[in-house]
Amino acid sequence: WKYRDRAYRYxxxxxxxxxxxxxxxxxxxxxxxRVFYDYDDHLVNSFFGLDTEKEASLAVCSTLHDESQxxxxxRHTWNELPDKAQEASxxxxxxxxxxxxxxxxxxxxxxxxxxxxxxxxxNLLGLVTRDExxxxxxxxxxxxxxxxxxVFSRRSRRxxxxxxxxxxxxxxxxxxxxxDRAPASGFCPISVALITxxxxxxxxxxxxxxxxVRTLRIVRKGRLLENMASICLDQAxxxxxxxxxxxxxxxxxxxxxxxxxxxxxxxxxxxxxxQIIYLLATxxxxxxxxxxxxYDDEATRILDLNESSKPLYLVAVGPVKAIx
Ligand SMILES: Cc1cc2nc3c(=O)[nH]c(=O)nc-3n(C[C@H](O)[C@H](O)[C@H](O)COP(=O)(O)O)c2cc1C
Numbered sequence: 001w002k003y004r005d006r007a008y009r010y011x012x013x014x015x016x017x018x019x020x021x022x023x024x025x026x027x028x029x030x031x032x033x034r035v036f037y038d039y040d041d042h043l044v045n046s047f048f049g050l051d052t053e054k055e056a057s058l059a060v061c062s063t064l065h066d067e068s069q070x071x072x073x074x075r076h077t078w079n080e081l082p083d084k085a086q087e088a089s090x091x092x093x094x095x096x097x098x099x100x101x102x103x104x105x106x107x108x109x110x111x112x113x114x115x116x117x118x119x120x121x122x123n124l125l126g127l128v129t130r131d132e133x134x135x136x137x138x139x140x141x142x143x144x145x146x147x148x149x150x151v152f153s154r155r156s157r158r159x160x161x162x163x164x165x166x167x168x169x170x171x172x173x174x175x176x177x178x179x180d181r182a183p184a185s186g187f188c189p190i191s192v193a194l195i196t197x198x199x200x201x202x203x204x205x206x207x208x209x210x211x212x213v214r215t216l217r218i219v220r221k222g223r224l225l226e227n228m229a230s231i232c233l234d235q236a237x238x239x240x241x242x243x244x245x246x247x248x249x250x251x252x253x254x255x256x257x258x259x260x261x262x263x264x265x266x267x268x269x270x271x272x273x274x275q276i277i278y279l280l281a282t283x284x285x286x287x288x289x290x291x292x293x294x295y296d297d298e299a300t301r302i303l304d305l306n307e308s309s310k311p312l313y314l315v316a317v318g319p320v321k322a323i324x
Contacts, residue, residue: 001092001096004098005098005100005101006292007098007101008100008101008104008105009267009292009312009313010292011058012058012264012267012268012271013267013268013270013271013274013290013292013312013313014271015058015059015268015271016267016268016269016270016271016272016273016274016275017271017272017274017275017278017290018271018275019035019059019061019268019271019272019275020271020272020273020274020275020276021151021275022061023035023061023272024147024151024279025151026063028147028148031063031064032063032064033061033062033063034061034062034063035059035060035061036059036060036061036062037059037112037261037264037265037268038111038112038261038265039060041056041057041109042109044057044060045057049085053097054095056105058264058268059268104263107260108260108261108263108264109261110259110260110261111259111261112258112259112261112262112265113257113258113259113262114186115186115187115257115258116186117187117257119187119253119257120188120212121187121188121189121190121191121249121250121253121254122191122208122210124250124253124306124309125191125208125248125250125305125306125309126304126305126306126309127208127219127303127304127305128219129208129217129218129219130217130218131217131218132215132216132217133215133216133217134214134215135171135174135175135178135209135214135215135216136171136175137175137214138171138172138175141172141175141176141280141283141284142166142168142169142172142284143172143280143283143284144283144284144285145282145283146283147279147283149283150279150280150282150283151279153282154278154279154282155282156278156288156289156290157287157288157289157320158235158237158287158289158316158320159237159287159320159321160237160238160240160241160242160287160316160318160319160320161240161318161319161320161321162198162240163198163318163319164198164199164200164242164319165198165199165200165242165243165286165317165318165319166200167199167200167201167202169284169286170196170199170200170202170242170243172280172284173243173245173277173280173281173317174209174216176276176277176280177192177209177211177245177273177277178209178211178214179276187257187258187262188211188212189249189254189258189262189265189266189269190247190248190249190266190269190270190312191208191209191247191248191249192208192209192211192245192246192247192248192273193206193207193208193209193219193245193246193247193248193303194206194207194208194209194216194243194244194245194246195207195224195225195228195243195244195246196242196243196244197223197225197239197241197242197243197318198242198318199242199243203218203221204221204222204223204224204225205218205219205220205221205222205224206218206219206220206222206224206303207219219303219304220304224302224303225238225239225240225241225244226239227302228244228246228299228302228314231294231295231298231299231302232291232293232294232314233293233294233295235291235293238291238316240318241287241316241317241318242317242318242319243316243317243318244314244315244316244317245274245277245314245315245316245317246299246303246311246313246314247266247269247270247273247274247311247312247313247314248303248305248309248310248311248312249266249309249310249312250306250308250309251263251308251309251310252308253308254266266312267312267313270312270313271313274290274313274315277315277317278290278315281317285319286317286318286319286320287316287317287318287319287320288315288316288317289315289316290313290314290315291313291314291315291316292313292314294311294314296310296311297310299311
């Protein structure tokens, strides 16, 4: 009800945050988690008795997965859940059916296309970049909290102050953004752009991060944080952050290379990286807040992206009023 048709985006991004939390938590117990974006939705949904008029699975993960076994037992029909169980999942007395959401989700049910080409999303946004900076692999990050302390104290913080982010904090964010993630289909569905303000030893500007070869390239110098704050429905506090991390994708290319399931993949991936940044920022004593509310076309125009490239998610980071 709050986000209406746009809610589908939040479901995907939030699920990405949850997936990464689960991944880190499972890993902290010494296990591995495998995430599947591409699976048979009908089978999984019916296995869990989902009411597919209202509910959907968005990703599947397994721990201690045995590669030789099928992911889901190969039984194609399941007994319907009793009505009582289905009623229990009603969360509101009056439910509104958002046809657009159902249409979008239905179109993502097709299997993901495999991609063997060499195209890269970073080169498909219509941006011209220059001045390459190499991103260091750091032995450690200047974190003051343990993983579990960061999880328990993480909050969305918006009270950014007019103080610079240190260069080592910024380098840690870059290092975290470049952490190894093999794309699920041979094609990385998102690019990461950085809009920077006050950061020690870095000019304010608009940068593009190449996560594969670990370089940062400048697109344009000058402050853009105020423009971004106004694009984000005039959320003025955003202009005080040191850094906006913007996940972008060329939606036309995404559709052509991965099929319509690619959108789901892109949004889940953006949410997952967003969660890592939330935890890293918290552990370094910085504030962080995800932002899903923006005018897509305005962002495309201000950032000079080509017409089919759109922002998916923004994460703001920077020093905040003392965290108590
Ligand atoms: C995908 C996503 C989009 C969000 N968009 C906004 C936003 O546009 N503006 C805002 O102030 N907060 C935004 N938030 C922050 C949420 O309001 C916040 O996460 C939620 O209220 C829960 O609070 P917590 O993060 O402190 O636990 C967003 C968070 C996520 C995960």
